[in-house]
Amino acid sequence: MAILVTGGAGYIGSHTVLHLLNKGEKVVVFDNLQKGHREAVMEGVSFYKGDLHDSDLLDRVFSENKIEAVIHFAANSLVGESVEHPISYYQNNVAGSLNLVDRMVKNGVKNIVFSSTAAVYGEPETVPISESDRTVPGNPYGETKLAIEKLLFWADQAYGLKSVALRYFNAAGADSEGRIGEDHTPESHLIPIVLEAALGKRPYVSIFGEDYKTEDGTCIRDYIHVMDLADAHYLALEKLKRTEESGVYNLGNGTGFSVKEVIETCREVTGREIQSVSSPRRAGDPAVLIASSQKAKDELGWIPQYPDLREIVKHAWNWHVNHPDGYSAQ
Ligand code: UDP
Incomplete structure (x- = not known):
């Protein structure tokens, strides 16, 4: 059985792929390479270049591989850009994820770990922020991630799709052996x-x-090492398989x-x-x-x-x- 990683050529995605390989998992990467880098995906990993809106390609990925779970990173993730181009953020993030979830349900894949963000909270009520705090995003980026979290909640009720949403704070750092790292154009972090x-x-x-x-x-x-984020994705999948319970978790130091x-x-x-x-x-x-x-x-x-x-x-x-x-x- 393999794990499908969407956005696996991106910064956090590629570090998670590396970590999964270190854990002995079989990984399939799906990425449109708009922001991701083909070189960031280790040799030998099955790679599909494509877009989440492409239902036929997603169905092919599910039929050509025995996918037991999805880790879903693929998204646009710049706050400022989301304020300027909300339609494109809703299209890529919300509509893209909706299609992915639809194809997962149709193909009988029951587990997903979702890359969410601290941006779902907006201006915090308390410090430190906990998962039960109110979610009032201050920009379209955070709104799209929250909308996807809610989609996953309802997909669990309706179809038994189990999910873990991980709300990251500030991802930073790189693989300790220097094989991969952070490369955004333009850089905003x-x-x-x-x-x-x-x-x-x-x-x-x-x-x-x-x-x-x-x-x-x-x-x-709150800066958190990208390999610690990667490990949280692995542990979230393990927990999903063990307990079959959905959940939402903050990740920071x-x-x-x-x-x-x-x-x-x-x-x-x-x-x-x-x-x-x-x-x-x-x-x-x-x-x-x-x-x-x-x-x-x-x-x-x-x-x-x-x-x-x-x-x-x-x-x-x-x-x-x-x-x-x-x-x-x-
Ligand atoms: N920041 C800054 N100069 C820069 C980039 C970022 O002062 O050139 C600040 C930014 O205002 C924020 C913090 O650094 O307070 C972290 O910003 P980043 O974009 O890395 O992450 P964010 O907190 O927006 O997710």
């Missing part, structure tokens, strides 16, 4: 941007807002770092000078996002292996130094 400045690919880092109600005035986020602290950590890890410039706030950024992941620890048995921000940055830096132009140079 803080840690790779700071490392690009360390490499001299950018003159400086813009700090989006220094007037938040935090100790140093900059936003605080429970510790927050400000933008300035992240930049300082990058200076220490890289030993390079990194200039920063004060810039206006970015629309839609909550001041503080920190996860309570107690539920994932208790119910999935999840124990993050790389909770230290320095180590997260170290692994990301190792990838960036060796791949200054990302996958395109390979």
